[in-house]
Amino acid sequence: MKNFFLPVAALLMLFSCQNDTAETTSEASAVSQRGCATQEVLAAQMxxxxxxxxxxxxxxxxxEKAMLAGRLVNGKVEIPVVVNVLYRTAAENITDxxxxxxxxxxxEDFNATNSDFSSTPALFSGVAxxxxxxxxxxxxxxxSTTKTSWGTRDAMKxxxxxxxxPTSPTTSLNIWACTIGGGILGYAQFPGGSTATDGVVVDSKYFGLSGSGAYPYxxxxxxTHEVGHWMNLRHIWGDATCGSDLVSDTPTHNTANYGVPAYPHYSTCSGTPVEMTMNYMDYTDDRGMYMFxxxxxxxxxxxxxxxxxxAGFGV
Known part of the structure; x- marks a missing residue:
């Protein structure tokens, strides 16, 4: 059973080891592996x-108390979304x-109507x-902006x-679409941060069904991954070797997975479980992730x- 609670000291230790991400002034020529700066941003905020x-x-x-007591909204939440597009070029000014x-x-992804949800292995079908x-x-x-990239210091917000x-951040999810730079595809703010910077940032190249140019993202x-963070989900490997994501029904992962790992992919952590590489909170390619x-x-x-x-979004 994974631990559901981290004392303050443990939180500080976990995030103090993350390096601050400086604002990036040039864009990498290609992104070969998924990069999410959520943990680094959290470390800087802390x-x-x-x-x-x-x-x-x-x-x-x-x-933990809400889950144990069963006081869950269970599908009665509708999230109004505000999309903030910051663009320098026509390509960055993504269409409606x-x-x-x-x-x-x-x-689709949050309601399990995505076509690849049916690919969930039998081992995980009971918890999908x-x-x-x-x-x-x-x-x-x-x-319109003259910036070539925005980095991860929340300047776009x-x-x-x-x-x-942000627009009405206590009752609307704000998503910024812009060029982040530094190989970062996106990042989010966890619950508890300032409302002045609350929301999700996604690089405009990887926003929506963005075409073959952004493959494999x-x-x-x-x-989907970043909104998971915004809703208090951690990376599935817990941002540490054999770490905890504070969820009991996800297997312990060695670390992040990339690409589309062949199934079954075994962990070398205690018990050598099959890793849930198709979970949205891993780092696999878009075509390789399809379940919570x-x-x-x-x-x-x-x-x-x-x-x-x-609670402002609830019923």
Whole structure:
């Protein structure tokens, strides 16, 4: 059984080992492996605001209590989405159709209607989840910029720094589509952070069904992965060798997986379990990830109940 609670000291130790990600001024020529800067961004936020660890610990305690008590919203959450497009080139000014394709992917992936959900191996079919949370596109904001890349210091979320401030962040999911740089496909803010920077950032090249040019990250799964973080999911390997993602029904992973690993892929961690490489919270290619687990569903649902970190979205 995995541990569901991390003391403050453990949280600080876990995230202090992550390097701060500097704002990137040039874009890598190609991205060969998925890069998510969520943990690095969290480390920087904790360094700037030590009280964040305390808030996240309270959220973790509430999450555990909500799951144990069965006080879960269970599919009664509809998420209004605000998409903020920051563009320098015509290609970065992604179309309304591409934006809607991302909303469609989120709805499919979080409701287990994605066509590849049926590929879930028999070993995991009993825990493969229909999360039952839906997304509705509310607003698209667009802004022309001279920036070639935005980095991971949240500048895109601040009008005073050339970006766009979030719209109604306590009741709307803000997603920024822009060029991040540094090989980073996206990043998210965990529950507990400042509302002034709350939301998800996805590089515009990997936003929605973005075409063959963004292969193998062209199926909209970067946003699925990052929204998972926004809903309090950790990377499935726990960001440590044989670490914990605080979910009981996901196998212990050695570390991140890339590409599309052949099934079964065995862990060398205790018990040598078959790794759930097709989980959205791994680092596999878009075509290689296609499921959440029931434990992850319970963890996500817990933040939307009364008293939860994102209760403003609940019923």
């Amino acid at each position: 360094k700037a605001d030590p009280s964040l660890a305390l808030r996240m610990n309270k959220i973790e305690a509430f999450t 159709a591409q934006i809607q394709s991302q909303i469609d992917v989120l709805n 989840a229909n999360v039952g949370i839906t997304f509705v596109l509310e607003t698209i904001n667009r802004k 601040k009008t005073k720094q050339g970006g766009l401030d 062209n199926l909209g799964r970067t946003a 687990s029931n434990g992850q569903k319970s963890r996500m649902a817990a933040i939307f109940v009364a008293g939860g970190a994102r």
